[in-house]
Amino acid sequence: MTTVRPDFAIEQNWQAYSEEEHAIWRLLFERQQRLLVGRACREYLDGLRGLGVAADGIPDFRGLSDILDRSTGWQIVAVPGLVPDDVFFAHLARRRFPSTCFIRRRDQLDYIQEPDVFHDICGHVPLLMNPVFADYLQAYGEGGLKALGLGHLQRLARLYWYTVEFGLIATEEGLRIYGSGILSSAGESVYCLDDPRPRRLRFDLRRIMRTRYRIDDFQQLYFVIHDFEELFEATRPDFAPIYREVAALPDLEPTARLDQDREFALGSPNGGSRKKNWAAHQRGPSLGRKRLEDVRQDHNR
């Protein structure tokens, strides 16, 4: 029997996974392994290797937490699903990553509305092996508690969306993925780099805070950082005055164009990507991208 505590932590109950559930993990894992070489950023692939997140099946969080803790002081906390914002942020602020335990069904390989264990563990956790990203996510948790108090959660949620979930990074070899919502989606892993339709803009904190996002389809807009140091530095200032500044400006649709926008062109030196293959993948929304604030936002629309 699992009991829900005030921090929503539960037991993963690893022994209880069925062979079918492990088999679904292996399918998802092997598919992403093939796709992500040359698409995921180096930090992600290094983290994956360091964790030894296995193709064998759904990992036991205890083993992952031990490795993570020794590397960057993070741990994984099993939760039953979406948790309230304050609980989510409080976990991050304490370097505890809340992960769901359940895995999607076989008919949901390409799309599931809520995060599942594949999205949370395979999408998010490898980057927590990177010291700079690990600090960024903790700072984000602290910033979340603060934004809640200031009433600017929506603006901070957009930052999470356009970085942690759907961020791209420019490397010498071309654009690479670091956003977990993309990393756990076969279709979007290819689309975000190779499809000419979405726009890829230089990271801009204020513009991100103004930009709405959609949760039910591939993104029409991605923001590109140069490295995690840049992201961490850009988000270090006190957001209180920035929230006020941004609140005075109109929100933007993902399709909006501003004169200040700096685009990465496909095929340009820093925006290069392989052009083959994306059409082979079925179009459909990305995996496991919905958080409680998005659900609420939907209801408020």
Ligand code: PHE
């Ligand atoms: N600097 C932000 C603030 O003052 C906190 C934060 C850091 C938010 C990193 C997001 C990411 O609110």
Ligand code: FE
């Ligand atoms: Fe996520």
